[in-house]
Amino acid sequence: MEIPYGKKTLTFEPPEHMLGVLKYKPHEGSDAEPLMKEALLNPIHKPRLSRVIRSNKPHDIVVLVSDITRNIGQYSKILALLVGELVDAGIDEQNIEFIVAQGSHRDHTADENRQLYGSLVEQFTFTPHNCRGDCISLGKTSTGLEVEVNRRACDAEFVIATGRIDFHYLAGFSGGRKAVLPGIASYRTIRENHSKLMRDGIHVGELEGNIIAQEMHEAAQLFGIDYLVNMIETPAGEPSAIVCGEAMSAFSEGVGQLLSQREVAIAQPADCAIIATGGYPKDRTFFKGHRALNNCLAALKPGGAIILAAESSEGVGQERFQRYLAENTLDQLKEYSEEQIELGGHRAFVTAKILSDHTVYVVSQCDSSIIRKMKFVPVQDLDEGIEHLNRDYKNGYTSYIIPDGTGILPVVQHI
Numbered sequence: 482m483e484i485p486y487g488k489k490t491l492t493f494e495p496p497e498h499m500l501g502v503l504k505y506k507p508h509e510g511s512d513a514e515p516l517m518k519e520a521l522l523n524p525i526h527k528p529r530l531s532r533v534i535r536s537n538k539p540h541d542i543v544v545l546v547s548d549i550t551r552n553i554g555q556y557s558k559i560l561a562l563l564v565g566e567l568v569d570a571g572i573d574e575q576n577i578e579f580i581v582a583q584g585s586h587r588d589h590t591a592d593e594n595r596q597l598y599g600s601l602v603e604q605f606t607f608t609p610h611n612c613r614g615d616c617i618s619l620g621k622t623s624t625g626l627e628v629e630v631n632r633r634a635c636d637a638e639f640v641i642a643t644g645r646i647d648f649h650y651l652a653g654f655s656g657g658r659k660a661v662l663p664g665i666a667s668y669r670t671i672r673e674n675h676s677k678l679m680r681d682g683i684h685v686g687e688l689e690g691n692i693i694a695q696e697m698h699e700a701a702q703l704f705g706i707d708y709l710v711n712m713i714e715t716p717a718g719e720p721s722a723i724v725c726g727e728a729m730s731a732f733s734e735g736v737g738q739l740l741s742q743r744e745v746a747i748a749q750p751a752d753c754a755i756i757a758t759g760g761y762p763k764d765r766t767f768f769k770g771h772r773a774l775n776n777c778l779a780a781l782k783p784g785g786a787i788i789l790a791a792e793s794s795e796g797v798g799q800e801r802f803q804r805y806l807a808e809n810t811l812d813q814l815k816e817y818s819e820e821q822i823e824l825g826g827h828r829a830f831v832t833a834k835i836l837s838d839h840t841v842y843v844v845s846q847c848d849s850s851i852i853r854k855m856k857f858v859p860v861q862d863l864d865e866g867i868e869h870l871n872r873d874y875k876n877g878y879t880s881y882i883i884p885d886g887t888g889i890l891p892v893v894q895h896i
Contacts, residue, residue: 485760487792510719557599582664657732716888766798773886801826
């Protein structure tokens with residue numbers, strides 16, 4: 482059997498009592514242009530964008546765009562078609578401004594802007610959001626979170642949020658309301674929201690009972706997104722659907738589209754799982770690759786063991802994440818107060834929860850001493866990892882093989 486590993490594959494003999502290979506439903510990608518045109522013609526719970534613009538006649542439009550960490554395929558084409566819709570409705574190009582909803586991430590280079598937004602950067606202003614800059618309060622959520630957001634975006638007459646809907650380890654799903662929080666929120670608002678990551682209910686694909694997702698939803702309601710345009714991609718990064726219209730309804734529809742393509746029903750969790758990330762670029766760093774663990778936890782019994790294959794040709798990839806895991810015990814990380822959790826390394830705390838309940842063997846190019854300090858167990862190859870499983874489970878074990886752990890969401894159902 483083979484699974485992706487960087488730009489190559491790893492070959493191994495699968496364990497006995499394998500329950501199955503978990504894969505997403507085959508779904509071909511498409512060109513973004515016909516998808517975008519269809520979405521604009523069929524908006525969700527709102528009239529067509531051009532009709533709304535002609536009716537409201539705004540003179541100042543802000544478009545919120547995702548940053549390079551999302552790297553959305555054919556994004557520049559989608560944004561160009563969006564601009565065309567606005568101009569056809571009578572908007573002067575000089576009245577359109579783009580704000581990069583980068584949350585607490587760094588500013589782009591000029592090359593990154595061109596890579597993501599294409600020739601639009603030569604025609605329009607792309608302003609990076611400064612989470613430590615000029616933000617104003619919109620009030621508090623029902624949980625008591627003060628929502629501070631970008632003043633320029635608040636002052637705009639009409640705001641369109643764009644982005645991609647995908648699985649997210651804190652928010653349940655990316656896209657939609659995340660353009661506001663964390664996209665254009667202040668550092669304090671983002672930190673206080675994200676610091677709740679140790680609480681119950683914070684899971685990939687989970688919106689109900691997820692306080693982080695709830696606060697994002699309420700923050701977006703306080704802000705008031707006027708129109709939403711979100712893409713759904715195949716795991717290979719090709720457009721598969723676009724939704725637009727009323728922000729909350731379109732987001733909900735997009736989530737449904739994502740799940741219809743990527744949710745994988747399983748009859749029961751297994752003792753163990755062998756998980757790859759889908760290969761390069763998903764595993765170019767260990768920080769990126771290890772995210773597959775979050776998606777696949779439902780496929781494992783409590784305490785189940787994992788073999789993670791993530792090539793990590795560019796190393797760990799996130800210094801603060803590495804330092805938190807290397808310099809603290811798992812118990813120490815779990816005992817951090819929410820006030821102590823800072824952005825940047827916050828993913829280490831979620832990972833600590835996984836490592837407290839699961840032994841994770843890692844096949845990667847990272848220095849084995851670094852992997853060990855981070856509380857994972859380095860192994861040379863999949864065969865060595867399977868040998869460990871054979872020793873750990875002397876009476877036998879069930880397992881799943883998951884070739885693209887970042888691309889699916891296993892869900893236990895009666896099937």
